[in-house]
Amino acid sequence: TYNMAIGQGFLLVTPLQMLNATAAVANGGTLYRPQIVYQMTDAEGRVIRSFAPEVIRQIPVSPENLALVKEGMRAAVEWGTAMNAYLPWVSVAGKTGTAEYFIDENEDGYPDRDRQGNLPTHAWFTAFAPVENPEIALVILVEGGGEGSDTAAPIAAQILQYYFPTPSTGVLPEAEATPAPGEQPTPLLPGPVGRHFKAKVVGVDDQEAELSQLVGTVVDARGQGLPGVRISIDAGGAPIFETATNPQGGFSYNMLNASASPRWNVKLIGLPEAEELHLEVEPFKRYTVQFYEVAP
Structure with a gap:
C-alpha cells in the first residue's frame, strides 16, 4: 500500500493525468475533461465557435482535506523539496517526484545502471499558482532526469517566470512564507538597496x-x-x-x-x-x- 501511495511500483500515470489531478486540487475538487482548443476565430478575429469546459466529476474529498494538501504543496515550494520552483512575487504550490523505470530488464531500451549499480530515475514536478486564486497548473517530466527537485522544479520556475513577469524593482515584494514545523516565521529583513x-x-x-x-x-x-x-x-x-x-x-x-x-x-x-x-x-x-x- 505504501508503495502505491508514494507513486512507485505498479502505479502508472501520464503527465496529462497528473496535470489534471493537480488542477483539480487547485480549483477545489472539480475534475475537468482536458481540451486543447479554447475557441476558433475567423480571419477578422470574430469568435465562430467556443468550447466550454466539460466537468467529468467532483473528487470526493472534503474542502478541509484539500486545503491541507494545498498548504502542504505550498510549504514544499517555500521550504521543502521544491524550493527550486520558489518565486517571491507569486505564491506557488507544488510537489516533486522521483519515479522508477517500469520495464523488464531484458527488453530493448532498458537503461544503463550508474557506477553504484542504480537505475536512473524520472524527474517529476507538478504545480499551480497563485495558491490563493489559481490561474495556471503545470507538470514537468524529464525522463531519466534524476530527482524532481533538482531537474524538473527549476524548469517549472522558468515557465512560471514567463507567465508571471517579475517586477522591475531590484528587491521583490516578499510572499508570506509558511514556517517549517517548530519554527517561528521571521520578519522580513530590510531590503538591501544602497548597501x-x-x-x-x-x-x-x-x-x-x-x-x-x-x-x-x-x-x-x-x-x-x-x-x-x-x-x-x-x-x-x-x-x-x-x-x-x-x-x-x-x-x-x-x-x-x-x-x-x-x-x-x-x-x-x-x-x-x-x-x-x-x-x-x-x-x-x-x-x-x-x-x-x-x-x-
Missing part, C-alpha cells in the same frame, strides 16, 4: 550530473539570509536565467553548461554596488557561492 555586497565561492564539490549546479545565498552583515533579492545568471555575457532568493536567502540553478560557455557570471539585479561573481565552470561540479554585506 554593498561582496561575492565569494564557498566550495566546489563533485557530483554525478554532468550539468553543473550553482547553489548560493545572499546574507546581510549579521549573516542572516535576505529574501526576495533578484539574481541574474549569464553564460559568457549572454543572459540565461533570472531567479530570486527564497525566504532563507537561498537560490540555485542546476544547468551550468561548461560546453556552452566555460565562464558564467552571477550578479544581484538592481544593486550596482554589489560585486559580480565570475565562475570558470567545469562539468560534474557543484558550486556553492555567497553574496555577503560589507560596510560601504
Whole structure:
C-alpha cells in the first residue's frame, strides 16, 4: 500500500493525468475533461465557435482535506523539496517526484545502471499558482532526469517566470512564507538597496550530473539570509536565467553548461554596488557561492 501511495511500483500515470489531478486540487475538487482548443476565430478575429469546459466529476474529498494538501504543496515550494520552483512575487504550490523505470530488464531500451549499480530515475514536478486564486497548473517530466527537485522544479520556475513577469524593482515584494514545523516565521529583513555586497565561492564539490549546479545565498552583515533579492545568471555575457532568493536567502540553478560557455557570471539585479561573481565552470561540479554585506 505504501508503495502505491508514494507513486512507485505498479502505479502508472501520464503527465496529462497528473496535470489534471493537480488542477483539480487547485480549483477545489472539480475534475475537468482536458481540451486543447479554447475557441476558433475567423480571419477578422470574430469568435465562430467556443468550447466550454466539460466537468467529468467532483473528487470526493472534503474542502478541509484539500486545503491541507494545498498548504502542504505550498510549504514544499517555500521550504521543502521544491524550493527550486520558489518565486517571491507569486505564491506557488507544488510537489516533486522521483519515479522508477517500469520495464523488464531484458527488453530493448532498458537503461544503463550508474557506477553504484542504480537505475536512473524520472524527474517529476507538478504545480499551480497563485495558491490563493489559481490561474495556471503545470507538470514537468524529464525522463531519466534524476530527482524532481533538482531537474524538473527549476524548469517549472522558468515557465512560471514567463507567465508571471517579475517586477522591475531590484528587491521583490516578499510572499508570506509558511514556517517549517517548530519554527517561528521571521520578519522580513530590510531590503538591501544602497548597501554593498561582496561575492565569494564557498566550495566546489563533485557530483554525478554532468550539468553543473550553482547553489548560493545572499546574507546581510549579521549573516542572516535576505529574501526576495533578484539574481541574474549569464553564460559568457549572454543572459540565461533570472531567479530570486527564497525566504532563507537561498537560490540555485542546476544547468551550468561548461560546453556552452566555460565562464558564467552571477550578479544581484538592481544593486550596482554589489560585486559580480565570475565562475570558470567545469562539468560534474557543484558550486556553492555567497553574496555577503560589507560596510560601504
